[in-house]
Amino acid sequence: MRNRLLLRLLAIALIGIPLLSAAAEPISEKPNFIIVFADDLGYGDLGCFGHPTIRTPHLDQMATEGMKLTSFYVAAPVCTPSRAGLLTGRLPVRSGMSGGGDKRVLYPGDEGGLPPEEITIAELLQDAGYATACIGKWHLGDKPEYMPNSQGFDYFFGLPYSNDMNIEEGHPRHASSMDPDADFHWWDVPLMRNGEIIERPADQNTLTRRYAQESVSFIKEHQDQPFFIYLAQTMPHVPLFASDDFRNESSRGRYGDVVEEIDWCVGEIIRTLRETGLAENTLVVFTSDNGPWLRKKFAGGSAGLLRDGKGSTWEGGQREPTIAWWPGRVPAGTVNSGIASTMDLFTTAVHLAGGKVPQDRVIDGMNLSELLFHDKAGPRNLFFYYRGDQLCAIRKGPWKAHFNTWDGYSKVPPESHNPPLLYNLDQDPSEQHDIAADHPDVVKDLIQEAKGHLEAVTPGEPQYYELSPSWQEADFGLPSGAREVPKRNLQG
Ligand SMILES: [Ca+2]
Numbered sequence: 001m002r003n004r005l006l007l008r009l010l011a012i013a014l015i016g017i018p019l020l021s022a023a024a025e026p027i028s029e030k031p032n033f034i035i036v037f038a039d040d041l042g043y044g045d046l047g048c049f050g051h052p053t054i055r056t057p058h059l060d061q062m063a064t065e066g067m068k069l070t071s072f073y074v075a076a077p078v079c080t081p082s083r084a085g086l087l088t089g090r091l092p093v094r095s096g097m098s099g100g101g102d103k104r105v106l107y108p109g110d111e112g113g114l115p116p117e118e119i120t121i122a123e124l125l126q127d128a129g130y131a132t133a134c135i136g137k138w139h140l141g142d143k144p145e146y147m148p149n150s151q152g153f154d155y156f157f158g159l160p161y162s163n164d165m166n167i168e169e170g171h172p173r174h175a176s177s178m179d180p181d182a183d184f185h186w187w188d189v190p191l192m193r194n195g196e197i198i199e200r201p202a203d204q205n206t207l208t209r210r211y212a213q214e215s216v217s218f219i220k221e222h223q224d225q226p227f228f229i230y231l232a233q234t235m236p237h238v239p240l241f242a243s244d245d246f247r248n249e250s251s252r253g254r255y256g257d258v259v260e261e262i263d264w265c266v267g268e269i270i271r272t273l274r275e276t277g278l279a280e281n282t283l284v285v286f287t288s289d290n291g292p293w294l295r296k297k298f299a300g301g302s303a304g305l306l307r308d309g310k311g312s313t314w315e316g317g318q319r320e321p322t323i324a325w326w327p328g329r330v331p332a333g334t335v336n337s338g339i340a341s342t343m344d345l346f347t348t349a350v351h352l353a354g355g356k357v358p359q360d361r362v363i364d365g366m367n368l369s370e371l372l373f374h375d376k377a378g379p380r381n382l383f384f385y386y387r388g389d390q391l392c393a394i395r396k397g398p399w400k401a402h403f404n405t406w407d408g409y410s411k412v413p414p415e416s417h418n419p420p421l422l423y424n425l426d427q428d429p430s431e432q433h434d435i436a437a438d439h440p441d442v443v444k445d446l447i448q449e450a451k452g453h454l455e456a457v458t459p460g461e462p463q464y465y466e467l468s469p470s471w472q473e474a475d476f477g478l479p480s481g482a483r484e485v486p487k488r489n490l491q492g
Pocket of ligand 1: 039040078079237289290
């Protein structure tokens with residue numbers, strides 16, 4: 001950083017006085033990017049998003065110094081497709097990473113993974129001269145050709161998949177994952193550094209602390225070049241583990257302990273950015289990969305005022321508590337309700353790094369610079385909600401139409417809606433009052449948008465599931481129950 005600053009000052013001195021006025025213009029050097037991606041954290045689980053007892057002072061401070069985004073969506077309501085969407089800037093259905101039928105996420109040993117021909121944000125930033133690190137949970141294929149080091153990351157430290165996988169015999173999956181006194185030996189999950197397994201089973205009590213240490217080290221080691229850190233926290237996905245300093249400290253129980261340690265981890269990163277003088281040249285975005293896993297009861301989080309949680313295309317499944325921080329660039333203390341998505345982080349980062357998004361494929365991401373740096377509405381007016389490879393709902397401005405509804409993990413069977421349910425999310429963020437009958441023109445418009453979208457989308461070759469039958473039909477069947485809804489799946 002100091003070298004880069006010196007170079008800039010030297011350049012100004014050599015070229016002459018007229019350029020001095022340009023020094024006040026947006027910084028021309030490449031900013032650093034850090035994306036902190038919690039796992040299964042709900043919209044209502046942070047102090048600054050309204051949780052009454054979970055203490056998140058560092059995230060709250062980030063929000064005070066930066067921006068809260070209150071209509072920020074992930075690309076899918078479960079782990080694998082959500083991650084694919086963020087890293088590729090594309091709806092997961094395009095890369096064959098959406099899930100479908102009964103299979104929503106990848107499992108250890110699966111043949112498929114994020115296809116190498118997909119272009120990740122890390123690959124584009126690597127090409128632009130960035131040092132790139134993936135710290136935390138991957139979950140986009142555990143064969144070497146799909147792992148982070150093959151997808152644009154110079155460095156990887158973390159787990160190849162979820163922390164509740166590879167459960168040992170004799171520990172019933174659902175019950176054991178909710179046990180606040182769970183033993184990490186119950187899950188035979190490997191901890192890896194680049195291609196090597198360095199610990200198995202991973203001592204999950206220490207993961208959040210070690211992710212913080214790894215992030216801090218990476219920042220310090222790469223302060224003289226631009227860097228990108230994708231810090232995908234393992235938790236608060238169950239099972240829940242916290243280190244000694246945080247265990248039994250939160251009145252919210254183990255879930256609170258875990259979120260408070262993640263908050264501490266973010267605080268360590270911010271502190272390091274300040275100490276190294278990099279704060280004014282680093283965009284940090286905190287969000288979550290999907291909503292809270294409500295089925296896990298006390299071990300799952302809260303979507304606050306939003307309906308349902310993980311696994312569902314109700315708002316609680318995909319709208320995430322999001323904070324953007326970049327002192328001097330993201331206006332302090334702002335709250336922006338513009339529609340935005342993790343896929344937009346791809347496009348925004350590539351733009352800020354001086355790169356170009358790929359032209360040979362559809363990119364769903366949009367550049368959020370106006371929203372983030374000028375607190376404007378932003379470019380996105382539409383959002384498509386997929387469950388697996390099925391389009392279930394669409395948002396346009398404040399309006400959201402549901403064609404299929406299906407609670408994330410409940411035993412209530414799925415329902416198709418013709419006409420679709422219609423909600424005004426500005427006035428009814430909890431999706432309680434269907435007003436389709438009062439707004440036939442809006443309903444008609446949203447049906448047209450959905451049809452147009454489906455006609456234009458080409459699903460990628462499925463990587464770990466069978467494509468739903470409706471994709472093979474010429475007419476996608478909206479708006480009706482014609483789109484076949486796969487059977488209930490309680491896995492995550
Ligand atoms: Ca998740």
